[in-house]
Amino acid sequence: MSSQDTVRHTPLSMDGNPTIDERASHCFGCGPANPQGLHLVFSTDTTVPEHPAATAHLQLDRLHEGPPGYVHGGIVATLLDEAMSKLNRPLDVLAVTRHMEVDYLRPVPLFQPLVLISRHSHRDGRKLFHQAEIQTTGGAVLARGKAVFIRLDKAILARAGFTQPDD
Numbered sequence: 588m589s590s591q592d593t594v595r596h597t598p599l600s601m602d603g604n605p606t607i608d609e610r611a612s613h614c615f616g617c618g619p620a621n622p623q624g625l626h627l628v629f630s631t632d633t634t635v636p637e638h639p640a641a642t643a644h645l646q647l648d649r650l651h652e653g654p655p656g657y658v659h660g661g662i663v664a665t666l667l668d669e670a671m672s673k674l675n676r677p678l679d680v681l682a683v684t685r686h687m688e689v690d691y692l693r694p695v696p697l698f699q700p701l702v703l704i705s706r707h708s709h710r711d712g713r714k715l716f717h718q719a720e721i722q723t724t725g726g727a728v729l730a731r732g733k734a735v736f737i738r739l740d741k742a743i744l745a746r747a748g749f750t751q752p753d754d
C-alpha cells in the first residue's frame with residue numbers, strides 16, 4: 588500500500604493521539620495532509636472584530652468538474668461551507684454547519700482564478716449566521732451561500748466523537 592493509501596485508509600482512531608490541529612489536517616477543504624483535498628488557504632480579516640471575513644484564492648481543474656468546463660455543484664457548496672467555517676476561529680468558537688443555502692448564480696469555471704470570500708453576519712445565542720461568495724477576480728458573483736453554524740460545547744463535541752476521552 589502506498590503512503591497515500593495509508594493516509595486515506597487509516598481511521599482517526601488508529602492515528603495515535605493527535606492534537607486537534609493534527610486531527611483537522613485531513614479536512615477535505617483545507618487539510619494539508621489530505622492528498623485528495625482542495626488545500627484551500629485562507630487569510631482572515633478581523634479589522635471589524637465582530638464581523639470577521641475570510642478570503643482564499645483558488646483555481647480548480649477537471650478533478651472537480653461537473654458540467655463540462657465548470658465546477659461540480661457539490662464542490663461549489665463545499666467551497667462556500669469551508670469559507671464560512673473559517674469565520675469561527677476568529678470569533679473564538681468551535682462550530683459546525685447546521686443549515687446551508689446555496690444560490691448557483693452562474694456556472695463556476697475551471698482553469699480560471701477565483702476568489703472565495705466569507706463574512707460573519709450576526710449571532711443569536713449558539714447560532715452563528717455566516718455568508719460567502721465565489722467571485723471572479725473581476726468581482727462578478729458566481730455563487731452565494733448563507734449558513735447557520737452551531738457553537739459546540741464539550742458535551743456535543745464528545746457525543747459527535749470530535750474529542751477523545753482525555754480531552
Ligand SMILES: CCCCCCCC(=O)SCCNC(=O)CCNC(=O)[C@H](O)C(C)(C)COP(=O)(O)OP(=O)(O)OC[C@H]1O[C@@H](n2cnc3c(N)ncnc32)[C@H](O)[C@@H]1OP(=O)(O)O
Binds near residue numbers: 747
Ligand atoms: C477544519 C475545519 C473543518 C470545517 C468543515 C466545514 C464545516 C462543516 O462542514 S462541519 C460538518 C457538517 N456539519 C455537521 O456534521 C453537523 C451535523 N449536525 C449536528 O451534529 C447537530 O445537528 C448539531 C450538533 C449541529 C446541533 O444539534 P442540536 O444541538 O440537537 O440542535 P438542533 O435541534 O439540530 O438545532 C440547532 C439550532 O439550529 C436552528 N436551525 C436549524 N435550521 C435553521 C435555519 N434554516 N435557520 C435558522 N436556524 C436554524 C434550530 O432551530 C436550532 O435553534 P435553537 O438552538 O434556537 O433551538
